[in-house]
Amino acid sequence: MPQPPAPPVLEGVEWIRPRPTRRQLRNDLLLALVLAAGAAASIVLYRATGYNADGPWWASFLWAVAMTLPLALRRRFPEIVAVVASAAFMTGAVLYVSEALFSNIALFIAIYTVGAWGRSRRRAFVVRLVIVIAMFSWLLWGLIFFSTVQDVLPELPRDGFLSPYLAYGLVNVLTNLLYFGGAWYFGDASYRSARERAALEQRTAELAAERERSRRQAVALERVRIARELHDVVAHHVSVIGVQAGAARRVLSSNPEAATDALSAIETSSREAVTELHALLGTLRADGEPEPTASILGIEQIARLAAEATAAGLPTAFAVVGEPRPAPTLVEASAYRVAQEALTNVRKHAGAAATADVRIRWTAERLELEVTNTGIVRRSVTDAAETAGLGVVGMRERVAATGGELEIGPRARGGYLVRAAFPLQSDGRAPAVNGDAR
Structure with a gap:
């Protein structure tokens, strides 16, 4: 017969020895x-x-x-x-x-x-x-x-x-x-x-x-990270493919050259999606501690995102304010994914006449990323994004993981604003998320 479980040893409480076996x-x-x-x-x-x-x-x-x-x-x-x-x-x-x-x-x-x-x-x-x-x-x-x-x-x-x-x-x-x-x-x-x-x-x-609790938490966090990466990759590229496919269908008979350009954009976006998915699957199969798939993406690639958005029919301005500085890999990857998700949401919800503005601002202590648009904000879409949208949840989680601040919501003068501030070095402050737009 196995030894019966011993009663817990509590401070200030007399311990009672278990019965003999x-x-x-x-x-x-x-x-x-x-x-x-x-x-x-x-x-x-x-x-x-x-x-x-x-x-x-x-x-x-x-x-x-x-x-x-x-x-x-x-x-x-x-x-x-x-x-x-x-x-x-x-x-x-x-x-x-x-x-x-x-x-x-x-x-x-x-x-x-x-x-x-x-x-x-x-x-x-x-x-x-x-x-x-x-x-x-x-x-x-x-x-x-x-x-x-x-x-x-x-x-x-x-x-x-x-x-x-x-x-x-x-x-x-x-x-x-x-x-x-x-x-x-x-x-x-x-x-x-x-x-x-x-x-x-x-x-x-x-x-x-x-x-065991830590192991389960690690598994859950890894699942969340993988789901977030898959969402960012698939949502962005499928959105671009959808826009370009629609444009190609409309001009296929009247302007074959424009249709060809749209199909080329679809091909490029498809290849990039496959490349990123292969990289993500490679991290899952790798032995040891895998590197995050987003580590190959950073702030320098945000300009390309703006150019792709413009090519997909969303006029997007891009500007950099301040002197670029070295940033942690997590900050680089998070900034890229936030910009990618913000532009994807603009293409989905802002309407055909919308324009976007992507701005990167460098300061001595942090990096600020701001994505705005001039499109129409539908309240139902905003509410859904705030409560259930995986894209908005992913942005919040990425910014919070770096100890940064996220500001997201409709602007008073029209359009929509996504502003993320990432610290370039840890200052021990708790991350904050603000839902009000200025």
Whole structure:
């Protein structure tokens, strides 16, 4: 039978040792039988030497049973077993039916078990204290009483400051101090060891659970990252392909040259989509820690996005303000994806007459990306984007991952605004997301 789970170790709360297992109970039964057999054999030898030979045989063997067999239940009822063993020990000595070897071993084990397995520490302390006081009171009373009986140990004179009999008594007191002190100390040490082992097992289980939670979170985050990458790649290029395909269909008969240009744009966008999808799938199949697929895309490619948008029928202006500076890879990739998603949304929702403006602003501490358009803002589209659109959610997550700020929404003078500010170095501030447009 497996060990039952240990109760949790809580600060300021008394720990309770779990109940013994069946294997431990079987071991206790075996120990009790071995000690009983040893005590019976020892009684035979002691009586053969004449020690405690006055009492009847049956009383000696009954005493051996009372002294040893209760140890089979020592871990389940440690206090009761200790009291029974102590009473049997004293009774056997008074009736001269005891032996001095296995009885001392059994009594030591019983007192030790109270400290090691007592489920209430206060009760364990009180029981052991009562046993020790009773034993020492009995010992001292016997030494004092027999000091006046000359027939007991006549070879030890009682005269003098440190008489032989007094020295004999002091040796007995010292021996019992070591005996009971050892049983008390080692019992408490075993209890402390079990409590520390339970605390270690609890911490190990908590760490294992934390590792499992971290693993699940990592998997979930990776799935979100992959979904975001797939959305950015597919939505952008499919949007461009759709616009160019519509343009080619309209001018196919009247202007074959324009239709050819539109089909060329479709071919280029399709190849770029396939290239990015291959790169993304390559990171999923790579061994070790894969590099993000967007790491090959950065701020320098935003100008190309503006040119592609213009070629797809959305006039898009592009400007850079300030001196470009080195930016972290995550900031570069996030800025590119935000610009890509913003232009894709313009093509989807702003209408045929819309124009767009992409502006990159470099400052000493951060990079600002601003994408605006002059199209028509439909409130239903805005609400859907704010509540359920994967593109807007992806932009928020990308900006938040860099510790930046995102401002997104309709402009007061018409059109739509997406403004993202990325820190060029971490300043320890929490990321912020603002839904109001200026």
